[in-house]
Amino acid sequence: MGQPVMGKIKDIPASIWRFYRDGFRNMTWGRPLVWLILLKVFILFAILRVFFFKPAMKGLTDSQKSDTVAERITRQPHIQIDTLNQ
Amino acid sequence: MDAIIWSRIQFAMTAAYHWLFVPLTLGLALVMAIMETIYVVKKDEFWKKTARFWMKLFAVNFAVGIATGIILEFEFGTNWSNYSWFVGDIFGAPLAIEGILAFFMEATFFAVMFFGWDKVSQKFHLASTWLTGIGATISAYWILVANGWMQNPVGTTFNPDTVRSEMASAAAFWDVISNPVAVSKFFHSVTSGWVTGGIFVIGVSCWYLLKGRQKRFAMSSIIVGGLVGLVGSGAVMLSGDSSGIHAAEFQPMKLAAAEGLEDGGRGAAFTIVPGIRIPKMLSILATHDIDGYVPGINDILNGYTDNEGNMVPSVAEKMAMGRKALDALAEYRSLKDTDPESAAAARAVMEENVRYMGYGHLEKPEDVIPPVGVVFWAFRFMIGLGMLLALVALLCLWFAWKEKLPKMRWLMWIAIICIPLVYICGQCGWIVAEVGRQPWTIQGLLPVNVAISSLGAGAVKTTFFVFLAVFALFLAIEIRIMLGAIRKGPEVEPENI
Numbered sequence: 001m002g003q004p005v006m007g008k009i010k011d012i013p014a015s016i017w018r019f020y021r022d023g024f025r026n027m028t029w030g031r032p033l034v035w036l037i038l039l040k041v042f043i044l045f046a047i048l049r050v051f052f053f054k055p056a057m058k059g060l061t062d063s064q065k066s067d068t069v070a071e072r073i074t075r076q077p078h079i080q081i082d083t084l085n086q
Numbered sequence: 087m088d089a090i091i092w093s094r095i096q097f098a099m100t101a102a103y104h105w106l107f108v109p110l111t112l113g114l115a116l117v118m119a120i121m122e123t124i125y126v127v128k129k130d131e132f133w134k135k136t137a138r139f140w141m142k143l144f145a146v147n148f149a150v151g152i153a154t155g156i157i158l159e160f161e162f163g164t165n166w167s168n169y170s171w172f173v174g175d176i177f178g179a180p181l182a183i184e185g186i187l188a189f190f191m192e193a194t195f196f197a198v199m200f201f202g203w204d205k206v207s208q209k210f211h212l213a214s215t216w217l218t219g220i221g222a223t224i225s226a227y228w229i230l231v232a233n234g235w236m237q238n239p240v241g242t243t244f245n246p247d248t249v250r251s252e253m254a255s256a257a258a259f260w261d262v263i264s265n266p267v268a269v270s271k272f273f274h275s276v277t278s279g280w281v282t283g284g285i286f287v288i289g290v291s292c293w294y295l296l297k298g299r300q301k302r303f304a305m306s307s308i309i310v311g312g313l314v315g316l317v318g319s320g321a322v323m324l325s326g327d328s329s330g331i332h333a334a335e336f337q338p339m340k341l342a343a344a345e346g347l348e349d350g351g352r353g354a355a356f357t358i359v360p361g362i363r364i365p366k367m368l369s370i371l372a373t374h375d376i377d378g379y380v381p382g383i384n385d386i387l388n389g390y391t392d393n394e395g396n397m398v399p400s401v402a403e404k405m406a407m408g409r410k411a412l413d414a415l416a417e418y419r420s421l422k423d424t425d426p427e428s429a430a431a432a433r434a435v436m437e438e439n440v441r442y443m444g445y446g447h448l449e450k451p452e453d454v455i456p457p458v459g460v461v462f463w464a465f466r467f468m469i470g471l472g473m474l475l476a477l478v479a480l481l482c483l484w485f486a487w488k489e490k491l492p493k494m495r496w497l498m499w500i501a502i503i504c505i506p507l508v509y510i511c512g513q514c515g516w517i518v519a520e521v522g523r524q525p526w527t528i529q530g531l532l533p534v535n536v537a538i539s540s541l542g543a544g545a546v547k548t549t550f551f552v553f554l555a556v557f558a559l560f561l562a563i564e565i566r567i568m569l570g571a572i573r574k575g576p577e578v579e580p581e582n583i
Binding site: 024040044049053055069 | 142145150157197248416548552
């Protein structure tokens, strides 16, 4: 009895694979949508991400990032506190 | 214009674009799940075909909308790096959960929903349809946890060593995910998506009726869409009421700006439009008390006593405390390795004043006032359009139920016009929420001028126009495919996608 159960379990990945493969193969109106998604993902990750959206603190260690943000955060506008308390 | 303005415009455009797709996804998911449930219960092929048609439009919307939210995360890292670092500990978990959940639930159940007709059992397919919608809804929750924390930063402490807001314990994580602002925002946003889905279905179905096509399909769709739209409208009103209470409690300036309320008081009136006011109504809405105190813009600037009898400091006092916190932070960081005792004293001063740290970056008290005109009118358009949409959903549902709708061409035209209006309504809601909380990226802790990265306006301008072109192209493609699918109409015979 154990063998058929194991066989079924082994067959699961293949079934899932066939399910997706047949699904994509039999597409009619959905096909251009898949191409649209692939085109968009390409534009997002291969063009925009690579050329336009480089993380501003890329390459810094966590400690350097803390220092950078601390320096930026503690820079204050030039206004006297006394003026505010008046 | 400088980098801050361009970065804000770019972020606003990206978020607004993203919100064109999300509400229809949430709303249509519910509509098609209800239709498929009717099919499974009644075993009537008509409902299967009806559900499949709306699934097709859902897929078009999903395909164009997918991954638009990721662009916001790109912008966090590039344009808002100080902010990203500051919130990293809070945003990391919710956004990661959202990403994983969205990917796995959508990749699995979305695929079963489209590829699984006649391949899996009816009940498994139905479960997949429901789970696709539930997955999208749960995804929205995690995003709104992140957004809610920016509006009301609960459950965290500022760590001067890492310069981040951090969750110190599991209890803190619970505080973040159960933040009342996040909860009411979630219900408000999701149910507004139901209104969008309902109105979209009604409007498209009315087009078929006007063309004399697909009468049974259109009338049945209007009844389901009308119910979803009406239930959504009711839930939007209830969750909007709790959003108002939370704004009064956590973001009184946003409420004052939305009301154009210069001087507040007890028993405050609600302004419908300038010159027309309902006495006491604002106090009822904001505090659930006819004589509740609602502070106006000047009260917030000058300090006031809230409904619990607490003295709320003036903005100038908050600025002074904020500067103390910032000075103490700088002192702590410069001394922590050389003079631990003085550093500990500086840290204590910082912790005492950290609640108002963001105010230390303001140049003048008036900087805390958001653009009042924009917020005031966006609020009125949101409420006015929301009421119109609820009325149209009710009328269409009623007359479709009575089978009189096909003779009421005026109502069907109004229903079609309501499709763009429901999007305008949703966008106005986000304008109230996000413009209304300016100048803060994180309420009271981090204003936009400090949250931004050190970058030039030219770089942001370039990406803004690149986005504008890409977004416009994809939107045009979506509208074209969507209109093509609507013109073709529901299939008579079963089909694969």
